[in-house]
Amino acid sequence: MPREAIAVGARDRSSRFPVRAPEVLTATRVLTVDEVERFQTLVFGPNAATQNVDLPPVAACAGVSVMIANLGTGTSTLTVRDSAGAAVVTVPITAAGARKAALLVCDGAAWYGMLGA
Numbered sequence: 159m160p161r162e163a164i165a166v167g168a169r170d171r172s173s174r175f176p177v178r179a180p181e182v183l184t185a186t187r188v189l190t191v192d193e194v195e196r197f198q199t200l201v202f203g204p205n206a207a208t209q210n211v212d213l214p215p216v217a218a219c220a221g222v223s224v225m226i227a228n229l230g231t232g233t234s235t236l237t238v239r240d241s242a243g244a245a246v247v248t249v250p251i252t253a254a255g256a257r258k259a260a261l262l263v264c265d266g267a268a269w270y271g272m273l274g275a
Contacts, residue, residue, distance in 0.1 A: 177198075183206075186211075187211045191219060198223065200225070200226050203228075203231075212238075213264075213269050216268055219269075222263070222264045238260060238262060246269045246271040259274055
């Protein structure tokens with residue numbers, strides 16, 4: 159799949175990243191290589207206290223970066239895991255109700271996650 163160039167610092171418009179429509183989770187969600195190649199932002203709303211989102215295998219994702227946002231309510235938490243089921247990052251909702259997001263990057267050997275607001 160050809161990669162789309164993203165303009166950084168464009169003067170006449172802001173950069174746009176492909177965003178997938180929000181999805182309510184009812185079970186573990188396994189992401190495909192195609193999804194992380196097509197969408198740089200994924201938004202999930204867990205309908206239970208904790209739901210898992212599993213990333214594709216690292217060998218197929220070298221150079222991929224993706225943001226995963228938690229659109230849940232209450233104390234719902236997303237645990238983002240690698241394809242072997244090991245936690246990479248947990249995306250909570252704070253006690254004050256603030257939603258969180260995580261930036262995930264793959265170097266072809268491992269996924270790395272950084273939590274942000």
